Every structure is written in structure tokens, then in C-alpha cells.
Amino acid sequence: MNYSTIQISCDRQLATITLNRPDKRNAISYQLIDELLTALQEAERSSALALILTGAGKAFCSGMDLDNLKQLLGRTPEQNLEDSETMARLFRSLYEFPRPTIAAVNGAAIAGGCGLATLCDFTLAVPEAKFGYTEARIGFVPAIVSTFLIRQIGEKHARNLLLTGRIISAEEAARLGMVNEIVSPDKLLHRAQELAAQLIENSPSSLVSTKRLLTHLAGQELEAQLRLAVKENAAVRATHDFREGISSFLEKRKPRWSGK
Helix, strand or coil: CCCCCEEEEEECCEEEEEECCHHHCCCECHHHHHHHHHHHHHHHHCCCCEEEEEECCCCCECCECHHHHHHHCCCCHHHHHHHHHHHHHHHHHHHCCCCCEEEEECCCEECHHHHHHHCCCEEEECCCCEEECCHHHHCCCCHHHHHHHHHHHCHHHHHHHHHHCCEEEHHHHHHHCCCCEECCHHHHHHHHHHHHHHHHCCCHHHHHHHHHHHHHHHHHHHHHHHHHHHHHHHHHHHCHHHHHHHHHHHHCCCCCCCCC
16 A cells, blocks of 8 residues: 555564654644554554554644634534544554564654553663654544553653643653663664564564453453543534633644633
């Protein structure tokens, strides 16, 4: 398949997917979501025993594309629900990918981009990388990512990040458990490949079985939480605060919240 927003390479036992919208800081567009879902399927069908996810340019993924943000204001309730279900499917596809995954975070990973960066089995980041779930700052709800974040860093830390919407450094992300290693920019991809090679030395069937076990352990609880998260994610788009948050963000002004 020809991709416009990503690149994928499968070199024998290693697949690498690169978010490739450097001029847009690899922002998440509807097209990128569709292409990333397809690329994950392609990587799963390949002979690759490990997967690296990274970004082109100076950012890993800066969150939702501005043009798509504008479009959100005109979506119907049915479209909002469909959008939420698609995003949940993307995050779950990465979280449940049957082989080990490594995020090589080369820059900012914000909102949905933070989800992509931290849902991999291993997250490597450059010292300059920034992380954050900023949804509450624009009247949105980080519903889907919260399901996974609580599992990663615990409820108290998750509440801190999700309710404040603050941006944190790679160092703090590592302290919280969102990042495994901090690596200099010139060594980031090499270190990711080195880690992948280490994983590939293990039994392929054991790796697949272990990933499957971890997925099944999350099982029904994750399914129920995601169903609730999808509904909440879609419902908030009907609120006045959501529309005001998006509008003020696009107009670069301070929001005037109504609480409705």
C-alpha cells in the first residue's frame, strides 16, 4: 500500500513505522489514523518479530491535527461515536500488538501522541521530549487514554496528569513509569534497534505467548472500561465547553468556560 502520512519498512525480523508529517509535527489526522491501523496490520502479517514506532522531524506526535479539530465542531453524534470507536481501536491495536513494540520518541508526544508513545511495550525518549495529556485544557476528556494510563502509572499519578493537563519532561515521565530509557538523539534509533535485536534473540513463540497472556489478563476489565470511555469521549463533544475550548484554542485566546 502507498502511504501518505506514515512510512513502513520491514527488514526481515524488524518492522519500523514512522509517523511522517514533519511539517505538521506528525499531528493525528483521520488519514493518519486509517493508515496507521493498516500499517499495524501489515507489520503483523510480515515476518517481523518486533516493531519500532517513531516520528519524522523534531516531534513524535503533537496531538490532533488543527484542520481535524475544526471539523470536530460540525460532527454529528453518530460521527462522534464512530470517531471515538476508531481511536479506541487504534490504541488497542497498538497495545495488543502480538509482538514486542518499541516507541522511539524523538520529540513532543502530546495528547493522543502521548498515548501512542506510551502504549508500546518499551518507550525510549530523547532528553528534550515532552509528554502530556492536555485535553482538559481545551474542554475535551482524555477518556480512552485514561483507561491505559491508570494501568501504567497508577491512579494518583494519572489523576495528576489528566486533571491538570500539564506537560512533563522526559525525566519526569521516566520517574512515573511512562518512559523506560532516556537516550541521546543521535543514539535513539540505534538503541531502539539494539533493544529489538535483544528481544528477537528470545523464543518467538514465547514472546507471542507472553504478549497474548498480558492481553488476556487485561481482558474483560479493559473491554468494559473502553466501552465507557468511548461513550464519554463522544458525549463531551456535545458540550458548550468543548466547543468553546476548541474555538479558543484555534483563535489563540483564553477560553470562557460555562461549565455546560
